[in-house]
Amino acid sequence: MRQSELFTKTLRENPADEAAINARLLIRAGFIHKLQAGVYTYLPLGLRVLTKIEHIVREEMNAIGPSEMLMPALHPKEMWEKTGRWDSFDALFRLQSKEGSHYALGATHEEVLYSLLTHYIASYNDLPVKVYQIQTKFRDEPRAKSGLLRGREFRMKDLYSFHASDRERDDYYKKVTEAYQRIFERLGLTAVETQATGGTFSDRSLEFQVLSQAGEDTVALCSKCGYAANKELKEGREETCPQCGSGFTEERAIEIGNIFPLKETFARAFGLHFKDEKGKDHVVSAGCYGFGTSRAMGTIVEIHHDEKGIIWPENVAPYQVHLIEIKNQKSKIKNVGDKIYKELTGVGKEVLYDDREAVSAGEKFADADLIGIPTRVVISEATLAQNAAEVKQRNQTNATLVPLKKLR
Ligand SMILES: [Zn+2]
Structure with missing residues (x-):
């Protein structure tokens, strides 16, 4: 690329309305442009970085077996009512058409996927199913002040796996954990595997946290054995490490990945059942595995920069x-x-x-x-x-x- 043909320009001064280092540097260097809080255009240089990150994520996903597909971003209200999340999902963007129909903008895709898979899963012979997509997601975030770390419109890889038993699901869970660690290594990041609660999706989750002052999460970290827990979970419970009894230190961190077993409520809401060898009905056992690709881009800048600008790791440099x-x-x-x-x-x-x-x-x-x-x-x-x-x-x-x- 000839720089004389690059229409973007660098800025000497920090943009006045951005406090986060990733937003300041990415805007000044001409990687992204802010349309409104939490919504950015990926300019030619920025799109090259995002594409490289997503390529690495895609390669590591393909290596553990799932098929890639692409689900819609516009969801009918009825689907979200089935799981009760039309009302309970705080950050859901809800909109209405001229004819009065209501829609959600895709914040996550359990509803669409469970409904889809009822057409394809009937017997244990149809399992396991593993699918993922890399897509733009929408969340009505009240605080969108951290550049690419918290967007109202952002990029994410979401993988879902469906199994005949929890044991099979947990085996796959381990494979995804290993794949995630390979992704972080290729991105030039170090992620701490952190125990956490699961929110509306699940009872428990494993978060992949990158230690950084820019993070919005606080992780309690055992320096002796490496055990880590999200502070929101840990509050009022353990004062010492449950694995080795040592004390904790607290660190700010950015959550880039999150994997968790999905509650059975999704399968029950859509009737996603399968018949075993004897013809007996069971609900499927499922897992969800998210990875924020645009958030990873912001995190790389938070970790790799100096007073003069960004220092891209080789694998993701534009x-x-x-x-x-x-x-x-x-x-x-x-x-x-x-x-x-x-x-x-x-x-x-x-x-x-x-x-x-x-x-x-x-x-x-x-x-x-x-x-x-x-x-x-x-x-x-x-x-x-x-x-x-x-x-x-x-x-x-x-x-x-x-x-x-x-x-x-
Ligand atoms: Zn410990």
Whole structure:
């Protein structure tokens, strides 16, 4: 991508209406644009990052067997009335059509999926069923002040699994837990597996919390054995670790993933039953596994940045290389920049090429630090005099001269 063709612009100042670091940096660097509180446009650079995160999530999901599909975002009211959540789900967006029909905007998809699966599950032979989607969700959040960490419209992967027994479901639960840890590792994040209550969905849940001051959750953490519990659950109960008896420390954290067994009420509401070998009826055993992909993007910025800007981990960076051409009016180095750009992209490197005219070297370097691409490659009269480029990693201070022919 030639930076001269990128319509977005960087900002030197923090936006006045954003307090969260992820929102400030992502807006200033031109990754997202705020439409209203909790609702953002993913600009070209931002969409590349989000797509990479979702690609990693998709790969790790596909590796544990579920099928991907896409469910609607517009749900009939009747479906949410069946589970009683039309009234009880606080953050549900409810709307009315011209003809007076009522709808919910998809905040989660148990209702749609259970109703769908009654058409496909009748016998133990039809189980297990594992499906997921990566989709835009809507929640009427009263507090949407944390950039991508809490959106009214946000991206999420939701996986659901249906089994003939709780034991099978719990086995799959473990597989998903392992897949989640692989996702976090590839995203450059460390997640603490945290015990919590399940809210409207479930009696218990396992949360994947990334420790960060920007988080809205408080996690009680045992430093000795690693046990962790969400403070909201723990309150008034355990003062010491139930596993080893040590004391807790408290840390702020961002919840990115959440997995839990689904209450039987969903299966009962929609009549999702199956017959066993003897023809006896049972309700299905189900699990739900959420992962906030846009929240992960905000979290990566909260964890990986410095005073100059974002420092993207290699796997999710919008581009691998930021090629910067520094030249004055009389310079003839234009062709050299173009040539290197073509060579690098020709061997499959993802390159953002700062070919902008009339932009100073200082501005180009400041933009590169703000945007945060892992490898910066600078060519100027000085480097070309040595038939070389200056190469610097975003997370390091020292640059090295690399001969042009070794750049690839
Ligand atoms: Zn412990």
